Each structure stands twice: as structure tokens, then as C-alpha cells.
Amino acid sequence: MRVHNFSAGPAQLPLPVLERAASELTDWRSSGMSVLEVSHRGKDFTACAADAEATIRRLTGASDDYAVLFLAGGATGQFSAIPGNLTERGDTAAFLNTGQWSAKAIKEAQRQGVDAVVVADEADSSYTTTPDAGSFTVPEGARYLYYCANETIGGVAMPYVPTAEAAGVPIVADVSSMYLSRPVDVDAFGVIFGGAQKNLGPAGMDISLIRKDLLGRARADVPAIWDWKVMAEADSMLNTPPTFSIYLLGLILHWIEDSGGLAAMAERNDAKAQRLYDAIDTSDFYSNPVEKRSRSAMNIPFTLADPSLDTAFLAGAEDAGLTNLKGHRSVGGMRASLYNAMTDDGVSALIDYMAEFERTRA
Template identity: 50%
Template sequence: MKRPYNFSAGPATLPPEVLEQAAAEMLDWHGSGMGVMEMSHRGREFTSIRDQAEADLRELMAVPAHFKVLFMQGGGLAQNAIVPMNLSRGGAADFVVTGSWSQKSHKEAKRYCTAHVAASNDADRHTRIPAPESWKLDAKAAYVHLCTNETIHGVEFQSLPDLKALGSDAALVIDCSSHIATRPIDWSRVGLAFAGAQKNIGPSGVTIVFVREDLLGHALPVCPSVFDYKVVADNDSMLNTPPTYAIYIAGLVFQWLKRQGGIAAMEQRNVTKAQLVYDYVDTSGYYRNEVDKSCRSRMNIPFFLPDDKLNDAFLAGAKERGLLQLKGHKSVGGMRASLYNAMPLAGAQALVDYMREFAARHG
């Protein structure tokens, strides 16, 4: 039977090869007599899995040696507290609000620091990113927080701002949860990047943090030990029992990414897939996407039918054709197609074919 195409915004589709390998190794990993879930996290077997995952991720993303790679728990929402607990020193931080996620980050940070909104696209209903030159950065801010791909609103930064050129000495913090490993990151502009794994990397339950070493060691006293980046780094992410199975699956995805040709190859495919859907939406005369072309997300494409009354019929027909989880986020409405790394071009094509068919029937 053909596998359906799953457009979930996260947790999201994974490469079938990865799932097949995980199933095959479920009761016995590499002749060890144990499944990965059953291994002591301090044993030789799991340590090798963790180390390989980090090495592959570093290679894929070209992570410089002066960044630590941490495997943590709690997802992006936990990082919204953990970042200010570690980086703000109780002072100030700037937030560029471009959608739901950066909004949540700003709100949570207020518990720990003076959290300024340096810019917001609220007035544009989160459809365009304010030009960096217009951001009102606080000279005293310890860091500037961006969500570089807004999963709900479908807004993506196409490049990272150069804070130094904007006159700021702050560290740039990026929440790249929903587009990590889908395009390169310019590390020279970044202080810290975090990403929940459940979009492009693996199952929910593991959060990857990349942190420049000079930012370690300044956690507030109220920061729990397990969320103090320095403590986590000093313990190779093993202070507490890490989410071992999620790290293992992430590692299998990293190996799959390498077999696909790495991040540059994935980026090219992601551009092609997104272009296919946006081009059709823009020329259809039926569907619409409201995000400014300069900052449309390659990963998450919200789109609307001419009449919301047709939404249920659209979703039902999609499901019949094996196109799953296309319903838009409740705060935006309409539809949303997520085209993460594991979504093949054929999936984007099948979606466009169905959209065309639906428009012809109802248009």
C-alpha cells in the first residue's frame, strides 16, 4: 500500500527508511541484545549513539567548535524560560515579534528580565517581517530573540540580521525549531540557537541547543540545574537521563540527511517544493496565501479557500487521496501544508494536483 503524505506541522512525517530501521532494531540494537530504549544512558552502546548523533549534526550544520551542542528536554516553550534564565543576567532582552512563537517567547521572558519588543508585525497580522533597520534595539539588551520560522503564521527569515551592523553588541538567539536542518545557519551571527526536534529531526521530547561557549556560566540562581546550559554542557547532556530513544531517532535522521547530500541538497529540494505550492496558490485565482513574498516560509504554507464553508469538504477529499493533517492552526484558520525535509517532492506535487482538482470542481 502506498504511504499517505502527512503534512502535519509537528510532530511530523519522518523518512520511511528511518522508521523501518528503527522497527528492525527495536528488540536488538547491533547485536547488543537490547533495544535502544532499554540501554543505560551511561553504557558504551548508548554513548556511541549519542556521540555519533552529535558528530553527524555538527558536520551537517557546520557547527563551529566554539559552540556546544546540547540535547535537552521541554521543547521550545521550556526554552522560552531557559534562555532568559541563562542569558539575561536579570537585565534586558529584545524581542522581534513576527508571529505566535516569538510572542510566546516574549511573554515568558518577562518572568526573568526586562523584555522589550524591539519590533512587531502585529499590525500586519504577522504577514511581513519588519526590516532590521527599523528595529528599536536596547543598547543594554543581553540578547535579541527571533523566531526564524514561525510555524503557525508561515513567516521565515531568509537571512539572519547582523546585529553588530545594527549597532548592537547583544547575542542573537534564534528559535529555529521548525526549519532547523533545512537550510544553512550563518553561525557568525548567532549566539544561541534552539530547536524542538519534532519538525525536521525526529520525535517530540528532545530539544537541541547550540550555544556559543562564552555565553555559558551566567545562569540566574533560580535556574534549575538540569536547565543550566553550563551544567548540561559540562555533563555532555547526561546530568539527568536524556531522552535516549528520541536522540537515537534524531541520529538516524542525521544519517539519512547525509545520504541525501546534506543540508545544501535539502535546501534546494525545499526551495523546489515550496515554489511548486506557492506558484500554484498565486496563479490559481482560487486559493490565497497572505504572507509577503519576501518572507514566506518554505516549511509551513498557510493557505485559504475562497469560502471557509468549503474547508471540511477540502479536508475530507484530501484524506481520501492520502493527503493528511492539512487543517490550519486554529488561530489562523484555513489550511496549512508543512513541507519539512522528510516530505518528498511527490507529496507537494500530489497536494497541488488535488488543490487544482478541488478548485476546478468548486471554483
């Protein structure tokens, strides 16, 4: 029986995509082989990768001014690749610190010799807020402004793109937990990147959209597989790429397109999230710590009024087919991730369970 999987990642994937992949697993495109077995240099797979890129461009509106790269190492690999491609040691870069993932990126930039200037730090709120527009200034000479658009662990999302604050400085955004969950103005960014394992496939692959004028700036010691220009020139195939991830990405992209595109995804995702937030906000038994304007539509943390009931809540949820609701170890409580593939029925089942648990335990 399929469960309702609220994991923050690796996350629930669309059932039609999984069924399609299962049906093709032993014989892909009448090759007599699995997609896991075919050559990445063969015409079938190169066409598969080209189709995935073309579909990303259609969905996002990314023009030929941007390279689309499929890279190993997930988003964390890009924490190193970004300073390696955009700075020399001693250069300045600006950062918004809104939670654990932006903090990890800051730490890695510092390890790469970057003067990482934190222009806004939400630590005082325990990372339950985002900085107000106009409340921070990017230092003169900064090579880029970096932020995490959606903090998976804390359930915090930036409610705006800081274009005015960047003042011509390239904006670099980690969009891992909200990738293709809603429309995005690609032209506002220098780099958009994220791991696939939330909305776009299995863990291990990063998908980066990089403005082409930012290519060719890599330090001499950057590994070739993380040198954006080298990888762009090789169509992400300098080495053997993550072929199965690219194949599944293509199926998921077509599923998004067939489901109405990013505008339809946003409408569905916002409706799912609002229903769960309403259930939390109208209850004295559950609470969400994030300020309302900064709430994520993808990752919704919540706590019980009596933390001693957490174990019973999770056990009952598992019995009801509601899995992976335990909050991150650093935050505690619960967390429901409502990525693109989470169904309305799944959200309804969670809300019904929460109401029944409150009725019997409050």
C-alpha cells in the first residue's frame, strides 16, 4: 500500500512517474536494456537529456542566456562550486542567513577563502523570520548576493527576491526545497541551483541555471566537474552523468507540464499549505513558530502543546499511513513537507488525523 510520505527529502514522487519508470525499467525505448544500462553517449540518452533541458527551459522561461547544468554532488556540492566559480580567495560575497542551509553555505564559502559578509542574520528569532526588504545593504565590491529561498528545516521562505538590494550584483539562490513549485523570474538571478530530491527526482543531482556571462571565471584549482564553463561546453557530460536521475527528471518535468505548468503547481501547493496552516492556526493544541509572511508552502513545522505526546502522535500517524512527520533533530516537533507530488488526499488525511488526535488527547 502506498503511504502519504511527508519526508523533507528524499521525498514522495508523482505516482504516474514511478509507474512509467517501472514499466520501462527492463526495456527502455525498445533497446532491450534499462535506462540504467545504456550508454550516456548513445543517441537515445543524449536525446533524453536534451529533452529534459528543453522542458526546464519551457517551464521556467530560461532563455539561451542561461546554461542548464545537471551536476553531481547535489546542492551541497554547489556550496563549494559557487565561490570556486565566482570568486578568488579574499573576495567578498554577501549572504542572508535565514537558517541552517544558508549557514552551511556561508561556512563553506569561508572555507574557500571568501570574506562572507552576513548582511542579514535572523538568529535572534531562532530563524523563524526573514529580513524585511530594504533592511540590509550589499557591500560595494561583493561578487554576489547569496540566499536560500526556502529553508527546509525551519519552514521559512523568503517572501521576495532581493533584486533592489543586490543593485546589479549577481543573485545566487538555493531553491532546492521549492524547485519548480511555482513560477520564477529566471532573469532576476545570476545562478539558480538546487538538489533534485524534493520535487524533481532522486537524491544526488544538482540542477543549476547559470547566466552565461558568469561562466569562465572559475579558479584554476576548481575540479573540472564543478567548473561551470567546462561542464556547459560538455553538455553536463564531461564525465558519466547521473543518467537515471536525468531520466526521472525528464518524466517529472513532463508530469508538471501536463499538470498545467508552474502556475498550476503554485495554485495547488498554496491551497494545500493554507489548509494545513488553517488547521494549525485554529487549534490550541498545535502551533507553527514561523511568522506568517515567511511561512513556507513546502515545509510546515508544527509542535504539540504537550511535547510528551510527540511519540504517540508519530506512532499513530505511521499506523494511519502518514509517514516521515518527525521534525528535524535540531528543531524537534513535527514537519510536513508538501512538495509537488503530495496529493490533496494526503493533506486531508493528515488534517483529519491531527483533529482526531487532538480530540482524544487534549
